[in-house]
Amino acid sequence: MIRMMLRPRWILALLLALAVAAGFALLGRWQLERAVASGQVVERSTETVQPLESAVQPDGPPREAATGQQVTVQGAYLPGDEQLISDRLNDGAQGFWVVSRFVTVDAANIAVARGWAADQAAAEKVIQALAAVPAEQPLTLTGRFVPSEAPVVPADGRDPRTQTTVSTAALINLWTGFTDQPVYAGYIIDSTSATGLLVIDSPEPGSDASLNWLNIFYALEWAVFAGFAVFLWYRLVRDAWEREEEQAAIDAAAAG
Template identity: 55%
Template sequence: MMLRPRWIGALVLALALAAGFAWLGQWQLERAVESGTVIDAPSETVLPLAQVAKPNGPITDKATGQLVTVTGTFVPTDYELLQGRLNKGTAGWWVVAHVTVEDAASGHPVALAVARGWAADKPTAESAMARLANEESVPQEIVGRLLPTEAPEVPTDKSHPTVMTTMSVAALYNLWSGVDGVDVYSAYVVERTPPPGLVKIDSPPPIQESTLNWLNVFYAAEWIIFAGFAIFFWYRLVKDAKQREDEERELAQETALAAGKVE
C-alpha cells in the first residue's frame, strides 16, 4: 500500500514540509537566543566595599564577584598560608591577610580577610609572607574582587592539623589576634595587584546571564509540532485509504458470495 507511487510522492512532500517546518523551528530558536536580554552585572566597576556588603552576614548574589575598594590596615602578625590553591590549573599557595577596616556607620573596627597573592611553592610563599609581616602598619587602599567565604575543612593529614586549604573566614577569624567581639565580613577580597614576590590570583569576573525570548521559543515549538503533524497527516491518509480499500474488498467478497448462493 505505502509503496504505491502516489503515496511515495505524498511521503516525499510530507518530508519536505516537515524539513521546512524544522528549519523554521531552528531559526526561531536562534532568534530566541540572539534577541535574549543579557543581564548585565557591572562587576568590573570598582565600588566601595561598604556599598555592596555589610559585616556579620552573607553577601548577596549581586555582590559576588564585584570589584571593590576599601581602606584598611594589614595586621602583620595575622598572615596565614593556604595550600593546594589552583591558579590557572596549577596548585600552589595563597598568602592571606587580616585587614582592619573602620566601619563608616559605627566607627568600629571590622575584620576583613584578603587573599594577597599566589606562589607556586611553599618557600616562596613563606618568604613573601615574612616580608609582608615586616612592613609598616599603615592604612592602605585595597582593590580586589569580593567573593563569599568558603566552608571550613577538617584536616585530613593528622601530622599537620593546622594546614589550611580553604578560604574560610570563620577558620581565619579563630586564628587572628585581637578580634574578640569584633565584627567581620563573611567574605574575602582577592587583591587585584599582588605585592612583590607573589603572582596575581586568577579571579575572573562572574559569567553574565542572559534570558531567552520566550515568544520565539513558543514559535519554535509550534513549527516542530507542524513538522510532526505533516508526517502524521500522511500516515493517516495512507491508513484511511487502506481501511477504505479493505472495506470495499470485503464488501465485494460478501456481494460475490451472496450472488453465488442465489444462483
C-alpha cells in the same frame, strides 16, 4: 452512562473535580514560573568598582549580587596575621595563597588574598616578610569580593593546621586579639600582589544560568494530579453506572 453524568450529584462532583484540577494547574504554573525565573540571567556590572560597604555589609551573609563584585575600601593590614592557604589554582597551576587580615577605616575586618606562589617555601618567606613590616598608614585596596568558603578538614597524613579554603570562621580564630569586632563574611582577591607573589587570576564571574529541573518535575506532577482529579470523577461515575446496570439485570432476572 451519559444520563448518569447529568444527574445533579455528579454534576456537582464534576464541578468539584474541575476546581481541584484548576488548583493543581495553578500550582504547576507556579512551579514552571520558578523554573524559568531561576534560568534567567541577571546582568550585573561586577567590573564597575564599588565601595565595599555599598556592595556588602559586615556581620551577615553577603548578598548574591555581591559575589565577584569589584570593590574598593580604605584601611590597613595587620602585620603578623598572615595565613597560608594550600591547594589554590592559578591559571591551572596548583600552589599557595597568602591571606592577610585587613581592618577598614570603619574598624571592620576582612581577609585579603595578597597573591599566589607555586612553592610553599616561597609563600612562607613572603609571610615572614609581611609579618615584619610595620603597621601601615591607611591605604586604598581594590579587588574582587568573594563570599567566605566552608572550612575543610585536612586529609589524613597532612598537617592538621593545613588550610585549603578561605574560611572567615576559621580565620577569626587565628587572628590576634580578635573578639567581637565587625567582620565581613568573605574575602577580597587583591588586584595587585605583595612582593614575592604573583597576582591571583580572578576573572569576571560568568553569567551562566540553567533551568531548575526539579521545579519542572514538580510542575509535571501537578499536571498529573490535575488529570487524575478528573479521571477519578469519571471512574466514580462509571462505577455507579455499572452498579445500577448490574442491579437492573438482577431485578430483571428475578422478575422473569
